[in-house]
Amino acid sequence: MAEYSIVGKSVPRLDGPEKVMGKAKFATEEGIGLPGMLYGKVLHSPYAHARILSIDTTRAERLPGVVTVLTSKDVPPVRVGTYFLHDRYLFCRHTVRFIGDPVAAVAADTVDIAEEALDLIKIEYEELPAVFDPEEAMRPDCPAVIHPGLRNYDRPTYKYLGDDLPGPNVHTYFKIRKGNVDDGFSKADLIVENRFAAKRVVQGMLEPYNAVVSMGSDGILTVWACAHCMYNRIQYIVSKYLEMPRSKIRVRSSYVGGNFGSGERASRYAAVLAIKTGKPVKVVFTREEVFIDGFNRLPQIIYIKDGVKNDGTLVAREVRVIANSGAYTDYTPLVLRNGMFCFSMYRVPNFKLDAYCVFTNEPTSGAMRGLGNEQPINAMEQQMDIIAEKLGMDAVEIRHKNLIKEGEEDIRGEITHSIGVADCLDKVAQWIGWGKPSEEPVAGNWKTGKGLALGNKYSQIDTAAAAYVKVHMDGTVELRHGSDEVGQGCNTVLAQIVAEQFQVPMDKVRVTWGDTDLTAYDFGAGSSGTTFKTGNALVRACEDAKRQMFALAAPRLGTDPADLETRDGKIYVRYSPEREIPISELFIPSTPGAMGTLMLSTCLPYGAEIIGKGTWFGKPSAEDPATGQGRKLTAFYGYTAQAAEVAVDMETGMVKVLRFASAFDMGQPINPKLCEGQMEGGMVMGIGSALWEQLVMDKGRVLNPNFLDYQMPLMVNIPSGNNAVSFIAGVPHREGPYGAKGVGEAAMTAATPAIANAVYNAVGVRIGQTPFTPEDIYRALQAKMRGGKGNVLLP
Amino acid sequence: MKQVLDFTVNGLKKQVYVEPWWTLDKVLREELGLTGLKVGCAAGACGSCTVLIDSKAVKSCLYPAMKARWRNILTIEGLKAEGGLHPLQQAFMDHFALQCGYCTPAMILIAKALLDENPDPTEEEVKDYLSGNLCRCTGYVKIVEAVLAAKDKMKVRR
Numbered sequence: 008m009a010e011y012s013i014v015g016k017s018v019p020r021l022d023g024p025e026k027v028m029g030k031a032k033f034a035t036e037e038g039i040g041l042p043g044m045l046y047g048k049v050l051h052s053p054y055a056h057a058r059i060l061s062i063d064t065t066r067a068e069r070l071p072g073v074v075t076v077l078t079s080k081d082v083p084p085v086r087v088g089t090y091f092l093h094d095r096y097l098f099c100r101h102t103v104r105f106i107g108d109p110v111a112a113v114a115a116d117t118v119d120i121a122e123e124a125l126d127l128i129k130i131e132y133e134e135l136p137a138v139f140d141p142e143e144a145m146r147p148d149c150p151a152v153i154h155p156g157l158r159n160y161d162r163p164t165y166k167y168l169g170d171d172l173p174g175p176n177v178h179t180y181f182k183i184r185k186g187n188v189d190d191g192f193s194k195a196d197l198i199v200e201n202r203f204a205a206k207r208v209v210q211g212m213l214e215p216y217n218a219v220v221s222m223g224s225d226g227i228l229t230v231w232a233c234a235h236c237m238y239n240r241i242q243y244i245v246s247k248y249l250e251m252p253r254s255k256i257r258v259r260s261s262y263v264g265g266n267f268g269s270g271e272r273a274s275r276y277a278a279v280l281a282i283k284t285g286k287p288v289k290v291v292f293t294r295e296e297v298f299i300d301g302f303n304r305l306p307q308i309i310y311i312k313d314g315v316k317n318d319g320t321l322v323a324r325e326v327r328v329i330a331n332s333g334a335y336t337d338y339t340p341l342v343l344r345n346g347m348f349c350f351s352m353y354r355v356p357n358f359k360l361d362a363y364c365v366f367t368n369e370p371t372s373g374a375m376r377g378l379g380n381e382q383p384i385n386a387m388e389q390q391m392d393i394i395a396e397k398l399g400m401d402a403v404e405i406r407h408k409n410l411i412k413e414g415e416e417d418i419r420g421e422i423t424h425s426i427g428v429a430d431c432l433d434k435v436a437q438w439i440g441w442g443k444p445s446e447e448p449v450a451g452n453w454k455t456g457k458g459l460a461l462g463n464k465y466s467q468i469d470t471a472a473a474a475y476v477k478v479h480m481d482g483t484v485e486l487r488h489g490s491d492e493v494g495q496g497c498n499t500v501l502a503q504i505v506a507e508q509f510q511v512p513m514d515k516v517r518v519t520w521g522d523t524d525l526t527a528y529d530f531g532a533g534s535s536g537t538t539f540k541t542g543n544a545l546v547r548a549c550e551d552a553k554r555q556m557f558a559l560a561a562p563r564l565g566t567d568p569a570d571l572e573t574r575d576g577k578i579y580v581r582y583s584p585e586r587e588i589p590i591s592e593l594f595i596p597s598t599p600g601a602m603g604t605l606m607l608s609t610c611l612p613y614g615a616e617i618i619g620k621g622t623w624f625g626k627p628s629a630e631d632p633a634t635g636q637g638r639k640l641t642a643f644y645g646y647t648a649q650a651a652e653v654a655v656d657m658e659t660g661m662v663k664v665l666r667f668a669s670a671f672d673m674g675q676p677i678n679p680k681l682c683e684g685q686m687e688g689g690m691v692m693g694i695g696s697a698l699w700e701q702l703v704m705d706k707g708r709v710l711n712p713n714f715l716d717y718q719m720p721l722m723v724n725i726p727s728g729n730n731a732v733s734f735i736a737g738v739p740h741r742e743g744p745y746g747a748k749g750v751g752e753a754a755m756t757a758a759t760p761a762i763a764n765a766v767y768n769a770v771g772v773r774i775g776q777t778p779f780t781p782e783d784i785y786r787a788l789q790a791k792m793r794g795g796k797g798n799v800l801l802p
Numbered sequence: 803m804k805q806v807l808d809f810t811v812n813g814l815k816k817q818v819y820v821e822p823w824w825t826l827d828k829v830l831r832e833e834l835g836l837t838g839l840k841v842g843c844a845a846g847a848c849g850s851c852t853v854l855i856d857s858k859a860v861k862s863c864l865y866p867a868m869k870a871r872w873r874n875i876l877t878i879e880g881l882k883a884e885g886g887l888h889p890l891q892q893a894f895m896d897h898f899a900l901q902c903g904y905c906t907p908a909m910i911l912i913a914k915a916l917l918d919e920n921p922d923p924t925e926e927e928v929k930d931y932l933s934g935n936l937c938r939c940t941g942y943v944k945i946v947e948a949v950l951a952a953k954d955k956m957k958v959r960r
Contacts, residue, residue, distance in 0.1 A: 023900065262903055294845065
């Protein structure tokens with residue numbers, strides 16, 4: 008890999024000092040001590056599906072301290088959503104569709120008063136038939152129809168996903184066709200068919216949704232939010248709901264307390280309350296609200312059928328997916344479609360996929376780290392082990408045999424580029440001691456085993472980012488980006504790219520972000536894409552700024568701009584570096600006899616300031632809606648291999664992860680330690696969703712909407728020190744900045760099947776549905792002891 | 803009816819008027835502007851609001867403010883060592899033991915409580931002691947690393 012000065016080095020995080028001293032500001036700090044600020048609270052539906060007969064807010068309005076109570080009649084009657092399907096009113100108008108659906112909001116002097124006022128709002132409901140099982144909801148004759156007007160809803164993009172819908176509750180249908188699966192299966196020596204499922208899990212970011220919104224006297228609405236995608240998920244949505252032009256909405260954000268795809272839901276309510284009251288309004292969701300009225304991970308049921316030759320070659324694969332989007336869509340049309348891109352990992356000549364996303368009366372699903380890929384990867388990667396065992400092959404060997412290679416066409420017609428997954432596989436297999444029995448001595452009834460799996464995650468191409476670079480007169484370079492610092496370290500990584508471009512130390516780079524008035528459009532921190540798309544935009548912005556600098560410097564150095572380069576705040580002539588001038592001198596007027604304020608000017612003779620602009624714009628190819636085929640459908644793929652060694656308690660079915668290895672191909676790592684951080688975070692989130700995490704549902708009600716009953720991994724649960732390792736195995740991408748790709752999401756995709764495979768290798772039972780609870784494993788162990796197959800437990 | 807709360811925060815005597823039902827997190831954040839502590843769940847489950855009361859780690863979102871009367875509170879803003887950052891703060895930076903930073907002040911404080919109580923904890927003891935504090939970003943690996951590294955530095959100093 009190429010050597011760079013700052014790219015590829017683990018420079019310390021720029022936000023480290025602020026964060027360890029407790030000085031880093033998050034949106035939750037906004038508004039503290041702001042005079043006149045009101046507190047908003049949202050009232051949620053207690054029914055899973057019901058008609059609203061009447062709403063009486065008079066008692067709530069009379070409560071001292073209450074400033075306003077809003078319901079659907081107070082806001083424009085517009086349905087909004089993400090840019091796939093507009094299906095959701097700000098407040099339910101006639102119908103509530105899940106337990107937690109917002110029906111009203113209150114602004115009051117204190118949080119306590121606002122909460123009390125919610126109890127005084129009287130709503131009469133008439134219950135409607137509800138449906139919770141996606142396969143039931145999918146039937147053409149399902150008695151509960153959740154969005155009877157679906158066919159008339161606005162679909163701003165991906166209109167084809169709404170064609171050929173087989174039932175009234177199906178909102179998205181995505182197909183992939185390649186070759187002919189019937190032919191393929193007829194040539195197979197072995198056919199393996201299984202059903203897998205993934206339960207609803209949550210992003211679990213620690214900062215709850217919150218926002219402070221105020222309307223300025225100049226008519227500009229300022230939205231301070233724990234933003235994820237300032238432009239797409241906040242400005243766009245607020246502007247649609249309030250029917251305000253986007254130019255009048257200034258979104259501000261600072262550090263965000265984690266996100267993992269969860270978006271943000273408080274700002275729209277704070278905005279409408281701020282406009283109605285003319286006061287700043289702060290809305291902070293409770294943790295329970297975040298659990299119930301957030302956008303959690305899309306539950307999927309996956310039927311997978313594989314045909315293989317005796318030598319392990321995959322000849323056909325047929326997949327059918329039914330996903331439970333809950334009551335509204337949010338990002339689920341994209342999650343469903345793009346989640347299926349994971350199947351491009353292997354060379355499969357005959358491939359057929361039908362994926363459906365279905366409304367139910369459960370809470371709304373949406374984007375979560377991995378964007379729908381983690382669920383089918385669990386199916387695919389358990390399936391690979393099942394096939395290997397049936398053929399008497401090694402799990403590593405069967406993967407190597409079928410892995411797609413550089414230059415090959417994948418199941419969607421895209422030509423594979425930059426794939427380092429084979430190397431990742433070898434690295435984790437070696438570290439875990441693949442093929443050797445477990446070394447850990449285990450007492451009692453515990454049995455140990457090892458397992459491994461592969462994962463991938465594409466990054467979206469149908470997206471864009473723009474960035475600015477301003478060169479200050481002391482030679483400091485300021486970058487302005489519109490992505491989100493959600494903890495991944497993008498400020499540091501982007502600053503490294505700029506430092507490399509200008510060949511200056513990190514302390515000569517300044518980062519401005521989190522303000523739509525100061526930064527250019529950016530899709531935001533999604534799809535593992537900030538390094539790639541914002542990084543590419545910044546490289547171009549740097550080139551633009553340097554072009555301007557060199558044009559100013561060339562006459563002074565008596566040469567052509569093309570001969571100039573910059574380093575350490577100086578501009579020099581490439582072929583005779585002793586001819587140089589400091590950047591600061593460009594700002595000193597060269598006019599003879601300059602005097603007065605002109606001498607203080609930081610204005611340049613022309614161009615006013617050195618501000619470089621750059622844009623990265625994805626250029627997807629056409630896609631055939633009937634087959635899902637196209638030539639350029641993703642920006643890149645990040646790849647991982649993960650291996651686990653687990654212990655399973657034969658008496659209780661409990662699983663402990665003893666050792667864990669990740670290897671990752673993120674292209675050129677810009678900051679290896681930050682990449683490791685993503686891999687370790689992904690490992691643990693993956694372990695959590697494999698073993699413990701699920702929203703427990705009972706007829707649409709979430710039974711565990713809190714961090715005590717919803718079990719996220721704790722420090723005691725995870726391997727650390729010598730028992731956890733992260734390998735970097737990047738293969739540079741020709742379109743990435745310095746060859747970089749991305750790392751955030753794929754980092755958790757293989758953990759679940761790696762653990763499933765390890766559990767199988769330990770005790771001979773296999774669970775298809777995540778999480779693999781002790782109860783499921785115990786029942787499978789009992790079934791196996793009774794002589795049953797104890798293999799894939801049909802959920 | 804607001805009551806008078808007299809207590810010591812980061813070495814300074816403070817007097818604040820508080821409602822009897824207020825919890826300590828609210829007083830520290832909203833009345834005293836000590837926003838380094840974060841509220842993640844308001845139910846004592848995530849630990850982001852951890853502060854030290856008389857050197858013991860306490861989840862301030864569950865702690866009635868009036869119970870803090872005459873006690874000594876340490877928040878992240880008061881954590882210092884001679885010459886600047888506390889070894890734990892330095893170790894968290896050096897080892898990349900933070901990402902979004904929402905849990906970080908609390909993690910550092912609970913790690914301090916551990917090291918004050920047990921200057922030489924094992925890896926397992928660190929994990930056990932810090933397990934009441936959630937971190938969703940880092941996967942904990944580098945936090946454990948940082949605490950052990952800070953421990954070594956502090957041992958040398960002693």
